[in-house]
Amino acid sequence: xxxxxxxxxxxxxxxxxxxxxxxxxxxxxxxxxxxxxxxxxxxxxxxxxxxxxxxxxxxxxxxxxxxxxxxxxxxxxxxxxxxxxxxxxxxxxxxxxxxxxxxxxxxxxxxxxxxxxxxxxxxxxxxxxxxxxxxxxxxxxxxxxxx
Amino acid sequence: xxxxxxxxxxxxxxxxxxxxxxxxxxxxxxxxxxxxxxxxxxxxxxxxxxxxxxxxxxxxxxxxxxxxxxxxxxxxxxxxxxxxxxxxxxxxxxxxxxxxxxxxxxxxxxxxxxxxxxxxxxxxxxxxxxxxxxxxxxxxxxxxxxx
Numbered sequence: 288x289x290x291x292x293x294x295x296x297x298x299x300x301x302x303x304x305x306x307x308x309x310x311x312x313x314x315x316x317x318x319x320x321x322x323x324x325x326x327x328x329x330x331x332x333x334x335x336x337x338x339x340x341x342x343x344x345x346x347x348x349x350x351x352x353x354x355x356x357x358x359x360x361x362x363x364x365x366x367x368x369x370x371x372x373x374x375x376x377x378x379x380x381x382x383x384x385x386x387x388x389x390x391x392x393x394x395x396x397x398x399x400x401x402x403x404x405x406x407x408x409x410x411x412x413x414x415x416x417x418x419x420x421x422x423x424x425x426x427x428x429x430x431x432x433x434x
Numbered sequence: 435x436x437x438x439x440x441x442x443x444x445x446x447x448x449x450x451x452x453x454x455x456x457x458x459x460x461x462x463x464x465x466x467x468x469x470x471x472x473x474x475x476x477x478x479x480x481x482x483x484x485x486x487x488x489x490x491x492x493x494x495x496x497x498x499x500x501x502x503x504x505x506x507x508x509x510x511x512x513x514x515x516x517x518x519x520x521x522x523x524x525x526x527x528x529x530x531x532x533x534x535x536x537x538x539x540x541x542x543x544x545x546x547x548x549x550x551x552x553x554x555x556x557x558x559x560x561x562x563x564x565x566x567x568x569x570x571x572x573x574x575x576x577x578x579x580x581x
Contacts, residue, residue, distance in 0.1 A: 299474045303467075320450075323469035327446045329476050 289377035291335040291347070291385060294322065298336050301343040305366045314402040318346040321362040331391055337365065337378040344369035347382055351391035352398075357431075358386045360399040363408075375411050383415070387434045397434055400427035436524035438482040438494070438532060441469065445483050448490040452513045461549040465493040468509040478538055484512070484525040491516035494529055498538035499545075504578075505533045507546040510555075522558050530562070534581045544581055547574035 294302055302318040316324075318334075325334045328350055337345030345365040351358055360382055365375050386397055399417065401408045403426050417430035441449055449465040463471075465481075472481045475497055484492035492512040498505055507529055512522050533544055546564065548555045550573050564577035 294474065296474050299470070303470070319467055319470045321470075322473045323446070323450070323466045326469045326473040326476060326481070327441065327443050329473060334473070 290338050291381045294334040307364050308367045314405040315364045316362045356394045357396040357398050379415050383434050395433045398431045400429050437485050438528045441481040454511050455514045461552040462511045463509045503541045504543040504545050526562050530581050542580045545578045547576050
């Protein structure tokens with residue numbers, strides 16, 4: 288059973304220890320760097336550990352962009368030891384459920400980016416309903432959906 | 435003129451880019467890792483960029499330990515390009531002035547740790563009035579003073 292738990296004093300060291308594969312390191316910021324950004328954006332974001340029962344198996348951050356407004360999903364990743372088990376899809380559904388509760392403010396729009404060579408992630412996002420917006424941010428394809 | 439500026443949206447990327455020397459990397463967490471911890475302890479800490487006029491030349495975090503209570507200085511470092519100019523001593527005085535304002539709660543006690551082989555830092559701390567408490571945390575010498 289996949290669930291999200293907020294990153295806090297009790298579990299941040301587990302988040303620090305998560306690792307993606309060598310090839311995936313080019314595609315995603317590690318949780319330490321992501322949490323450093325979370326400090327700066329602390330009033331508009333929520334970083335989570337992705338759990339399979341009691342084991343942290345991944346990481347994701349939800350951030351609210353007040354300017355647009357929209358919800359953004361940042362730095363989603365599954366630890367290299369827990370990939371290819373369908374956890375990513377379940378976790379993404381948990382993220383969308385969380386965003387549906389509109390924790391920071393009103394918006395139905397959810398946006399994320401996916402490196403153009405990260406085919407696994409692209410197919411996951413597309414399978415959940417994310418559609419390319421046509422915008423690129425360097426090598427990142429912007430994708431969006433409504434919840 | 436050395437001053438402290440809180441880390442925020444406008445300057446965190448400069449903090450991410452600070453670098454100590456190869457030899458010093460064993461002694462101090464880099465600012466990215468420190469800011470990730472700042473997220474978790476965000477209600478009891480204040481990370482700063484150390485500035486020489488308008489240039490960020492170093493990093494330091496002040497954290498309040500409610501349990502003791504005391505103020506702790508974490509992860510103080512000067513970028514490798516701005517060392518040996520006396521900036522560390524001036525910055526530490528700024529940190530002590532900040533702590534004197536008791537931003538998180540009452541306590542005159544200030545504690546930090548210094549790796550037993552980091553002689554430069556040890557002498558800086560000792561010159562400012564920090565005295566070893568006799569406690570060690572692995573290879574870190576605990577030092578304390580009152581402000």
